[in-house]
Amino acid sequence: MDFELNDDQRLFQRTLREFVEKDIVPVASEWERSGRYPAEIVERFRQMGLFGMTVPEEYGGLALDRVSFALVFEEIARGWMGVAGILGSHSLATWMIAQHGTAEQRDHYLPDLATGARRTGIALTEPGAGTDLQGIRTRAVRSGDEYVINGTKTWITNARHADPLPVLVKTSEETPAHRGMSVLLVDASSEGLTISKDLPKLGYKGTETCEVVLTDVRVPVSRLLGGVEGRGMQQVLSALELGRINIAARAVGVAQCAFEAALGYSRQRQAFGQPIADFQAIQLKLADMATEIQAARLMTYWAAVRSESGAVASEAAMAKYFASEVALKTTMEAMRIHGGYGYSQEFVVERLYRDAPLMAIGEGTNDVQRLIIARALIQGTATLGW
Numbered sequence: 001m002d003f004e005l006n007d008d009q010r011l012f013q014r015t016l017r018e019f020v021e022k023d024i025v026p027v028a029s030e031w032e033r034s035g036r037y038p039a040e041i042v043e044r045f046r047q048m049g050l051f052g053m054t055v056p057e058e059y060g061g062l063a064l065d066r067v068s069f070a071l072v073f074e075e076i077a078r079g080w081m082g083v084a085g086i087l088g089s090h091s092l093a094t095w096m097i098a099q100h101g102t103a104e105q106r107d108h109y110l111p112d113l114a115t116g117a118r119r120t121g122i123a124l125t126e127p128g129a130g131t132d133l134q135g136i137r138t139r140a141v142r143s144g145d146e147y148v149i150n151g152t153k154t155w156i157t158n159a160r161h162a163d164p165l166p167v168l169v170k171t172s173e174e175t176p177a178h179r180g181m182s183v184l185l186v187d188a189s190s191e192g193l194t195i196s197k198d199l200p201k202l203g204y205k206g207t208e209t210c211e212v213v214l215t216d217v218r219v220p221v222s223r224l225l226g227g228v229e230g231r232g233m234q235q236v237l238s239a240l241e242l243g244r245i246n247i248a249a250r251a252v253g254v255a256q257c258a259f260e261a262a263l264g265y266s267r268q269r270q271a272f273g274q275p276i277a278d279f280q281a282i283q284l285k286l287a288d289m290a291t292e293i294q295a296a297r298l299m300t301y302w303a304a305v306r307s308e309s310g311a312v313a314s315e316a317a318m319a320k321y322f323a324s325e326v327a328l329k330t331t332m333e334a335m336r337i338h339g340g341y342g343y344s345q346e347f348v349v350e351r352l353y354r355d356a357p358l359m360a361i362g363e364g365t366n367d368v369q370r371l372i373i374a375r376a377l378i379q380g381t382a383t384l385g386w
């Protein structure tokens with residue numbers, strides 16, 4: 001058993017950390033407050049090849065191992081979780097196209113998605129259906145060599161930059177409903193595709209999250225992911241496992257940043273003639289934070305390693321659930337340690353506190369993760385132990 005990063009992963013982590021310290025940390029708070037799009041950071045992602053992290057090398061991607069994939073999200077979220085979102089659903093969708101796409105779809109999209117010349121996201125959620133994806137109402141009806149799509153998707157991250165946007169649709173009314181679901185790759189220029197509004201958010205700024213309306217959008221049959229109807233739910237669920245590792249890693253990054261801020265502040269803030277770090281009540285909080293963050297990190301890397309060799313429904317669910325709860329708790333504790341200053345926009349913990357809850361919701365709520373874990377335990381498919 002080896003708990004160390006290998007040399008390549010260590011070097012990659014150092015490169016990411018230097019990039020985040022230089023190009024993200026100095027601008028994060030100001031840019032998130034102004035609502036400015038972080039175009040320069042996107043350009044740096046491009047230069048570093050990060051848009052290709054889940055794209056096979058033959059298409060020009062980095063084809064990162066899964067621990068390195070987690071490191072990307074951990075390190076970037078340590079600087080600014082919002083911009084990690086720019087890579088989040090992109091990497092999930094590129095993986096899905098690489099894994100499930102036809103040869104023509106892979107050849108057509110992956111080289112440009114790998115360089116960031118094209119970007120993408122994923123459109124699953126609807127106003128009336130999030131957890132219950134089988135309840136979606138977006139329909140695609142076959143008409144000759146095309147599908148005609150009608151419906152509304154909501155909470156779609158990267159929607160203004162996605163080209164193509166993979167959209168989960170119903171292609172038939174078969175029961176059970178998942179048998180009638182498919183993914184269509186919708187090009188941004190498609191007539192009838194409208195980004196109807198940007199959704200105002202508590203945190204997770206730096207990347208847009210939008211409502212998308214599809215009105216008689218026509219896409220060629222060749223844009224049916226994998227070329228066979230009825231596989232959409234299975235394609236999406238496999239991609240969400242990867243997405244949950246990305247969310248877990250982001251949660252670790254946010255929690256780590258909160259811990260570092262709290263540790264630094266507690267050493268420097270004086271009360272009753274001494275640094276508050278000398279008070280045992282503060283020390284206990286710091287000890288709990290560090291211990292829980294390290295447990296979340298190890299669980300995230302564990303799920304990442306396991307995912308190299310197949311499906312990891314329960315492992316990814318455990319990592320996402322645990323790490324996001326740690327992020328929620330740690331950001332609150334960091335705010336307490338900062339006293340009144342933690343509530344001020346001049347200190348980073350205020351942003352971290354607003355960013356943390358998304359990790360308990362996105363890629364499936366934490367209650368849903370607990371149900372996935374419980375189901376696997378009862379069915380005997382969950383892996384506990386090493």
Ligand SMILES: Cc1cc2nc3c(=O)[nH]c(=O)nc-3n(C[C@H](O)[C@H](O)[C@H](O)COP(=O)(O)OP(=O)(O)OC[C@H]3O[C@@H](n4cnc5c(N)ncnc54)[C@H](O)[C@@H]3O)c2cc1C
Nearest residue numbers: 122123124125129130131132155156157362363364365367
């Ligand atoms: C900032 C942000 C970005 C997002 N980005 C994207 C994106 O890019 N693409 C995309 O498709 N979606 C995206 N989402 C949507 C996100 O995935 C959903 O919000 C999430 O899956 C929950 O769905 P919902 O909001 O419809 O909640 P609901 O499904 O309505 O859930 C409401 C509550 O009911 C509970 N619940 C539901 N079903 C069950 C059950 N069977 N058992 C027990 N409890 C249950 C949930 O746990 C939750 O507490 C984003 C959301 C946010 C906030």
